[in-house]
Amino acid sequence: MSHMSEEKKSGRFIVPGEKIGVIEEFIPDKGTYVKDGVIYSSNIGYLLIDSVSRRVSVYPLTRKVCFPRVGSIVVGHVVNIQSAMAFIRIIKVGNRFPSGFFTGVLHISDIGEEFIENIFDALKLGDLVRAKVISEANRMFHLSTKGEKMGVILALCSKCGSALKLKYREKGRKREKNLYCEDCGNTESRKIASDYGLGNL
Template identity: 30%
Template sequence: MKLCVPGERLCSTEDCIPGTGTYLRHGCIFASLAGYVLRKNEGEELPVISVVRETEAQLLPDVGAIVTCKVTSINPRFAKVHILYVGSTPLKDRFRGTIRREDVRATEKDKVETYKSFRPGDIVLAKVISLGDVQSNYLLTTAENELGVVVAHSEAGAQMVPISWNEMQCPRTHSKEFRKVARVQPEYLQA
């Protein structure tokens, strides 16, 4: 796809029909905004030429979507995260999320200790349960077996290995640390 700037001559009106993001002047079609040039044949005798800002619309986390996020901070009531992916699609913009203590697991919610479930830097699979707005974050949950920590690093810097639903072990030091471990399903594994 070709990039263009406002005022750039795209083609003659003999070659194309003007579409969105374009304007006509003296028998030529010009770009009215910076973006990508698209030519589409829509059953007309001439293709329609238009200019769009993005090749595709920005994907937004939606209620029920599985997201991959990175833990940025924790406190006794919740973990703060940055959402990195919706499904397997990387996000262009940063979205913040919160995993509340009561949304960490489905059972014994009152016994959950946030610092035994997540640590800053952990990569977590979570599900969106509520949309954020300008002031607040997306509310996320890990209260399913398939959701929780998928990548964690030990104090020694090694990537830890899950040994149960709530523990991971360092392959170097063999020390164990508590986490809310995800039982990752094959469709979420990247080759």
């Protein structure tokens, strides 16, 4: 590995439009632009400051660095739920950990094959979810949890906070999956992934 890439790694992760500094303190270089004396990043990548020359540059992300894209399978926590959508903080992309912070949005119509009337029957705050990136429209990662392997892979009891266990129950002729709390007896529903609770990320 070259010395340059060592330096690159030490830099802070930075996104386009992010303020780097002012022209009085740094000399703008690759991957930057100046507006009204302020230096901004024009790249998504890593900030590199040459301490001798005071040159600042932003090295673009390479293939080694991982970020979500259409088709990626991601894992994340539900950090916010509104009536028609949930926001998911992505902690894993495929088998790797993402370079930076990414949030995905999961619309109620993309949660499952069946119509979901109340989003809270399918997801709750803090749930760990596996999803697929289906679009990057409007610079947002749009997610889907349709399919057996997608959905909640770990959830906590909303009454006592214990990890919920998988439980089957008969509903007419259908066998339905549910989540059950062994500590307080609470039963909750989710859009459950087929490997719920097995610890697969």
